[in-house]
Amino acid sequence: MSNAREEILRRVRTALVDVQxxxxxxxxxVDRSYRHHDDAPRxxxxxxxxxxxxxxxxxxxxxxxxxxxxxxxxxxxxxxxQRMIIPTxxxxxxxxxxxxxxxxxALTYAQLDAGDGVLTGCALGIAQTGTIVLDSGPRQGxxxxxxxxxxxxxxxxxxxxxxxxxEAITQLSDRVHQTGSPITFISGPxxxxxxxxNRVEGVHGPRTLEVLIVA
Amino acid sequence: xxxxxxxxELKASFPESAKTSLRDTQLRRNLGKATQTIRGKRxxxxxxxxxxxxxxxxxxxIKQRVMRHLDHYLLELETAxxxxxxxxxxxxxxxxxxxxxxEIARNHASKEVIKVKSLTTDEIxxxxxxxxxxxxxxxxxxxxxxxxxxxxxxxxxxxxxxHKNRAEIRELFMRKLGVEELxxxxxxxxxxxxxxxxxxxxxxxxxxxxxxxxxxxxxxxCVVESEGNGRMCVTLPEVLVSxxxxxxxxxxxxxxxxFLQLLPRSSTGERMNPYxxxxxxxxxxxxxxxxxxxxxxxGRTQVLADEMGRQTLYCIRCSACLNVxxxxxxxxxxxxxxxxxxxxxxxxxPQLRGLENAESLPYASSLCGACYDVCPVKINIPxxxxxxxxxVVRERQERQGVRHNLYPEDLAMQMLTQIFLDQFQFExxxxxxxLGQEPLARGGFxxxxxxxxxxxxxMRDMNVIPEQTFREWWRSRYE
Numbered sequence: 286m287s288n289a290r291e292e293i294l295r296r297v298r299t300a301l302v303d304v305q306x307x308x309x310x311x312x313x314x315v316d317r318s319y320r321h322h323d324d325a326p327r328x329x330x331x332x333x334x335x336x337x338x339x340x341x342x343x344x345x346x347x348x349x350x351x352x353x354x355x356x357x358x359x360x361x362x363x364x365x366x367q368r369m370i371i372p373t374x375x376x377x378x379x380x381x382x383x384x385x386x387x388x389x390x391a392l393t394y395a396q397l398d399a400g401d402g403v404l405t406g407c408a409l410g411i412a413q414t415g416t417i418v419l420d421s422g423p424r425q426g427x428x429x430x431x432x433x434x435x436x437x438x439x440x441x442x443x444x445x446x447x448x449x450x451x452e453a454i455t456q457l458s459d460r461v462h463q464t465g466s467p468i469t470f471i472s473g474p475x476x477x478x479x480x481x482x483n484r485v486e487g488v489h490g491p492r493t494l495e496v497l498i499v500a
Numbered sequence: 501x502x503x504x505x506x507x508x509e510l511k512a513s514f515p516e517s518a519k520t521s522l523r524d525t526q527l528r529r530n531l532g533k534a535t536q537t538i539r540g541k542r543x544x545x546x547x548x549x550x551x552x553x554x555x556x557x558x559x560x561x562i563k564q565r566v567m568r569h570l571d572h573y574l575l576e577l578e579t580a581x582x583x584x585x586x587x588x589x590x591x592x593x594x595x596x597x598x599x600x601x602x603e604i605a606r607n608h609a610s611k612e613v614i615k616v617k618s619l620t621t622d623e624i625x626x627x628x629x630x631x632x633x634x635x636x637x638x639x640x641x642x643x644x645x646x647x648x649x650x651x652x653x654x655x656x657x658x659x660x661x662x663h664k665n666r667a668e669i670r671e672l673f674m675r676k677l678g679v680e681e682l683x684x685x686x687x688x689x690x691x692x693x694x695x696x697x698x699x700x701x702x703x704x705x706x707x708x709x710x711x712x713x714x715x716x717x718x719x720x721x722c723v724v725e726s727e728g729n730g731r732m733c734v735t736l737p738e739v740l741v742s743x744x745x746x747x748x749x750x751x752x753x754x755x756x757x758x759f760l761q762l763l764p765r766s767s768t769g770e771r772m773n774p775y776x777x778x779x780x781x782x783x784x785x786x787x788x789x790x791x792x793x794x795x796x797x798x799g800r801t802q803v804l805a806d807e808m809g810r811q812t813l814y815c816i817r818c819s820a821c822l823n824v825x826x827x828x829x830x831x832x833x834x835x836x837x838x839x840x841x842x843x844x845x846x847x848x849x850p851q852l853r854g855l856e857n858a859e860s861l862p863y864a865s866s867l868c869g870a871c872y873d874v875c876p877v878k879i880n881i882p883x884x885x886x887x888x889x890x891x892v893v894r895e896r897q898e899r900q901g902v903r904h905n906l907y908p909e910d911l912a913m914q915m916l917t918q919i920f921l922d923q924f925q926f927e928x929x930x931x932x933x934x935l936g937q938e939p940l941a942r943g944g945f946x947x948x949x950x951x952x953x954x955x956x957x958x959m960r961d962m963n964v965i966p967e968q969t970f971r972e973w974w975r976s977r978y979e
Binding site: 289290292293294296297298299300301303304308309310311313314315316317318319320321337341391394395398411413414415416421427428429432450451454455457458461462465466467468469470471472473474475476477478479480481482483485487488489490491 | 530533534537538550551554555557558561562564565568569570571572573574575584590591592596640641642643646659660661662665666669686687689690693694697698701702718719720726727728729731732735736746751753754756757758760761764768770771772773774775776777778779780781783785786787795797801802804805807
């Protein structure tokens with residue numbers, strides 16, 4: 286429909302007759318005097334992240350690196366999860382004995398749907414909003430694996446947590462520009478307030494989100 | 501032959517529809533509760549942001565930049581999407597857009613497509629258009645599903661089924677989805693939707709979405725949502741079609757740092773909505789391997805052409821202005837006869853459709869200005885409303901030629917113009933009025949004006965002209 290394209294562009298240009306030909310987009314000033322960085326101490330930022338994630342009804346644990354495998358074992362046991370989907374590059378030492386890790390070697394949707402849960406890392410955490418960011422990078426796998434299982438167990442290292450949304454957007458910038466890989470922001474489990482404004486946790490995405498914050 | 505879409509329909513005027521809506525006490529109760537709840541949540545999360553005003557100003561300026569250079573950004577976006585392996589289509593109107601989407605579905609022999617809630621596709625009546633061609637468009641958002649099953653239309657941008665209570669939804673699900681036993685607990689109702697749609701998500705080939713934002717620089721598109729149906733639709737099918745209005749562009753990836761703070765807090769009153777998906781055309785081994793972006797005009801360039809009205813296109817569809825509007829809170833969404841209700845609808849709909857097709861909407865406001873205060877991109881809605889009211893009158897005068905001189909309101913205005921032009925004339929009329937008001941005045945007020953003036957006092961009392969006017973008092977000081 287190239288004629289539609291030409292016509293729309295013509296309409297746009299006709300509509301903008303008041304814009305002088307020499308005006309460039311960057312001639313319109315954008316005042317970016319909002320906060321770009323959270324200057325609070327690291328410990329405070331991580332604590333806020335834990336608090337905000339929990340505020341969304343996600344289950345949060347703060348642990349030491351040496352406790353990681355043990356905590357994963359306990360979480361899976363509580364959840365009665367035996368067969369956990371994992372990205373192919375998940376560190377071996379994360380997976381405790383007794384839990385079957387099913388690496389995503391191009392699993393079908395039906396296979397993903399049948400898993401008891403999924404265990405991944407993440408790209409970033411945002412303290413201000415309690416958000417976990419996945420960018421298909423290391424220890425995360427493709428988008429479908431964190432979407433179909435009903436239980437998502439996610440490992441966030443303290444040094445991955447940033448303070449504010451602008452910090453996260455800046456950190457993701459290189460990845461967007463270089464690879465264009467998909468990015469997902471997750472803030473608590475799936476939810477709806479469509480019925481009489483009552484919040485219901487869990488509609489289509491994982492209904493349980495459990496987050497391990499590792500020092 | 502029936503056309504696949506009807507861009508302009510004859511609609512009831514706002515006052516006519518408002519009368520019907522006001523009689524629906526259930527709707528008013530639900531809306532009152534909903535708007536009050538969301539208002540409170542929004543205020544709480546906005547108040548915790550020390551730089552909220554800076555973010556609003558940045559959001560406004562970024563959108564202003566985009567609108568003044570929309571041709572530049574549209575071409576940049578097209579190049580970026582194509583570079584990343586996506587296809588770009590241009591649609592002048594609803595018919596164009598619906599034809600493009602139908603062709604894509606047909607190319608994949610799809611009789612059913614899944615959809616993410618999208619106002620833009622509601623605006624162009626895509627579900628109906630596809631339906632006429634034998635393609636079923638299945639809504640996957642819970643509220644949209646409820647409305648689709650009930651064969652109704654939305655009453656709120658954000659919570660479209662706000663007019664239905666849980667008992668009604670339970671009854672609907674039992675009847676339409678063949679569920680035998682079901683409680684009216686929201687969690688149980690949501691579970692039914694999950695089971696019903698899961699199979700569709702896993703097996704449907706083509707999905708259709710809108711777009712909250714599209715970055716011109718990189719072609720990265722964003723859909724924000726709560727339930728996960730959006731993630732399902734943009735991740736699982738083989739083919740993804742996103743339909744977006746040409747005004748949804750933002751220049752750079754970095755600009756998300758502004759809008760991802762403004763939108764969730766203004767919209768649902770959350771610090772961040774549960775899920776936001778960003779994708780850049782196609783990624784091998786992850787998600788749909790065929791991506792189409794449909795750029796829709798459908799009246800937007802008309803809005804762009806009005807220098808004052810242009811700011812209407814900054815709108816990011818958060819619905820904050822609906823929730824604070826005293827008019828919307830009482831009449832609800834249906835009275836606006838548009839997929840865009842509330843204050844933003846009162847300025848957007850007439851400009852998209854042409855003023856003559858919705859000329860009562862710019863008057864659907866008390867001009868209290870609450871909408872401007874909460875707008876995350878600082879659209880001066882009252883200013884645009886007044887501007888459009890002026891245009892309504894001018895355009896009617898132009899259409900009617902000299903006949904407009906006989907229109908009662910115009911007659912009255914012409915008379916008032918003459919009176920206000922001359923100080924002595926004005927004072928003479930005041931003195932006359934003081935004499936004439938005697939039989940009508942009760943305790944300093946006039947409750948019922950006679951004849952053609954009765955309309956003025958139908959809703960309000962009028963102050964009487966006082967014994968001594970300000971001018972008379974001023975002069976008396978020197979006497």
